[in-house]
Amino acid sequence: MYKLHRLKGHIQTIYLAEHPQGLVLLDGCCRADVALVCHFIRHKLKRAPAELKLVVVTHMHPDHAGGAHALRAKTGARIVAADVQGHWYRGLDGMAMHLTDMALAAWVAKRLGKPMRWLWYSRKLRADILLGDDSRLPDFPEWRVFHCPGHTDRDLVLLHEEESCAYVADLLVKVKGRYIPPFPLFYPNRYKSSLMKLKCLAPARVMLAHGGEVSLAEIDLERVLAESPTVPMTHWRSVKAKLRQILNRP
Numbered sequence: 001m002y003k004l005h006r007l008k009g010h011i012q013t014i015y016l017a018e019h020p021q022g023l024v025l026l027d028g029c030c031r032a033d034v035a036l037v038c039h040f041i042r043h044k045l046k047r048a049p050a051e052l053k054l055v056v057v058t059h060m061h062p063d064h065a066g067g068a069h070a071l072r073a074k075t076g077a078r079i080v081a082a083d084v085q086g087h088w089y090r091g092l093d094g095m096a097m098h099l100t101d102m103a104l105a106a107w108v109a110k111r112l113g114k115p116m117r118w119l120w121y122s123r124k125l126r127a128d129i130l131l132g133d134d135s136r137l138p139d140f141p142e143w144r145v146f147h148c149p150g151h152t153d154r155d156l157v158l159l160h161e162e163e164s165c166a167y168v169a170d171l172l173v174k175v176k177g178r179y180i181p182p183f184p185l186f187y188p189n190r191y192k193s194s195l196m197k198l199k200c201l202a203p204a205r206v207m208l209a210h211g212g213e214v215s216l217a218e219i220d221l222e223r224v225l226a227e228s229p230t231v232p233m234t235h236w237r238s239v240k241a242k243l244r245q246i247l248n249r250p
Contacts, residue, residue, distance in 0.1 A: 001020070002017055002018060002019045002020075002142070002160075002163075003017075003018045004016070004017055004018070004163075004165075005017075005018060005040070005044075005045075006213070007033075007036060007037070007040055009029050009030060009033045009036065009063070010029075010030040010032040010033050010063065010109055010114060010117060010119075011030065011063050011105060011108045011109050011112060011114065011210075012027075012029070012030070012063040012064075012209040012210055013207075013208070013209055013210070013212060014026075014027070014029050014033060014036075014037065015027065015167055015207055016037070016040070016041075017140075017143070017160075018045060018047075019140060021053070021139060021140070022051050022052070022053035022054075022139070022140075023041065023045075023047065023051050023052045023053060024052075024053065024054045024055075024056065024137065024140055024143065025037065025052060025054070025055045025056065025071065025077070026056055026058075026158055026167045026207075027056055027057065027058050027063075027064045027167070027169060027209065028055055028056070028057040028058075028064050028065040028066060028067050028068035028071070028079070029063065029064070029066065029067040029071075030062055030063045030066040030067055030105070030117075030119060031062070031066040031067050031070060031117075031118060031119050031120060031121050032066075032067075032117035032118065032119060033066075033067050034067045034070045034071055034074065037052075037067070037071065038071075038074055038075070041075075049074060049075040050075055050076050051075075052071065052075040052076075052077040053077055053078065053139060053140075054077055054078055054079075054080050054129075054137060054138070054139075054140065055067075055068050055071050055072065055077045055078070055079050055080065056079075056080045056081075056137070056145075056156065056158065057079060057080065057081045057125060057127065057156075058155055058156040058157075058158075058167075058169035058170075059082075059088070059151060059152045059154055059155045059156070059169065059170065060087075060088040060089060060123070060125060060152065060154070061101055061105075061152075061170070062101055062102050062105040062119050062121065063105055063209065064169060064170070064209065065121060065125060066105075066119060066121040067121070068121075068125065069121065069122060069125075069126065070121075072128075078128035078129055078138075079125070079126070079127045079128050079129070080127065080128070080129045080130075080131060080137065080138075080145075081125055081127040081129070081130055081131075081154065081156075082130065082131065082147055082154040082155070082156050083130035083131055083132045084130075084147075084153055084154040087123065087124045087125070088123075088125075088152055088153065088154060089123035089124070094123060095123065097235060098123040100235050102119050102120065105119055106119060131145050131156075132147070133145075133146055133147040134146055137158075142160055142161065142162055143158050143159070143160055144158070144159045144160075144161060145157075145158055145159075146158075146159065146197060146201070148168070148171055148194035148197055148198065149187055149190045149191070149194060150171070150181075150185060150186070150187050150188065150190045150191025150192070150193075150194045150195075151169075151170050151171065151181075151182045151184070151185060151186070151191070152186060153186065153187065153190075155169060155170070155171065155194070156169065157169065157171060157194075157197075157198065157201075159201055159203060163205075164203050164204040164205065165203055165204065165205040165206070165207060165213075166198070166201060166203040166205070166206055166207065167207040168198065168206055168207065168208060169208075169209050170182040170208075170209055170210065171194060171195070171198065171208075172206070172208055172211070172219065172224065173208065173209075173210045173211055174208060174210060174211025174212070174214075179211070179218075179219045179220070179224060180224065180227075181224065181227075181228050181229065181233075183233055184232070184233055184234045184235060185228075185229055185232060185233040185234075186232050186234055187232070188228060188229050188230055188231060188232060188233075191228060192225055192228055195221055195224060195225055195228070196225075198216075198221070199221050202216065203216055204216060206219065
C-alpha cells in the first residue's frame with residue numbers, strides 16, 4: 001500500500017509518496033521547503049528523515065530542484081534526474097538564467113503573499129541516479145519515469161500505474177482556471193510531443209506543481225496543443241519583445 005501526501009510548499013504543491021519501504025519526494029521543491037518536508041516526515045508521518053529514500057528532480061527550476069541537495073544532506077536520500085547530457089544552467093547564459101529564475105520564484109512568492117525566504121541553490125545538480133525515458137524508480141518500480149521535455153530539455157513525468165495517476169510537474173500549469181503551457185517554453189515541438197505522450201499514457205488523475213490535482217478529462221489537451229507556441233517562449237525573447245514595445249511607442 002502507498003499513500004500520497006500533498007504539502008503546501010513555498011510556491012508549489014509538494015507531493016510525497018509514502019511506501020512501506022520508504023518515502024519518495026516526487027520533486028526537489030524549493031530550498032525554503034526543506035525544513036517543512038523534514039518536519040512533516042518526523043512529526044506528521046512519525047518516520048525518521050532517513051526513510052526518505054529518493055528525491056526526484058523533474059527539472060532544474062528553483063521550485064523543483066532548489067531543495068534537493070539540502071534534503072540529501074539531511075536525510076541521505078538519493079537524487080534522481082533525467083539522463084540528459086550536461087547541466088541546464090551551463091555557461092554565462094546559464095548563470096544569468098539561474099539568477100533570473102530565482103528572481104522569478106521570489107516574485108511569485110511575493111504575489112502569493114509569502115515572506116521572503118532564502119532560495120539560493122547550486123545551478124549544477126549532482127544527481128546520484130540518471131534515468132532514461134520509460135524507466136522505473138529504483139526500489140519503487142510502481143513508479144514509471146518518462147522524459148517529457150519542452151519546458152526545459154530534461155523534464156520528467158512520473159506515472160503510478162496501479163493508481164493511474166501522474167505527476168506532471170510543469171508540463172501544464174493552471175492560470176485563472178485554464179490549463180496552459182508553462183513559461184518558459186524552450187522547445188515547442190518537443191513540448192507538443194510530450195503532451196501527446198501524456199495523452200497516450202492516459203492517467204485518470206494528473207498532479208500539477210501549480211494547479212493541484214485534477215482528472216485528465218478536465219484538461220482539454222487538444223486545445224492546449226492547438227494553442228501551444230510555435231516558437232520558443234524564453235526570458236530573453238520576452239525582454240526583447242518588451243524593448244521593441246517600448247522603442248516603438250510614439
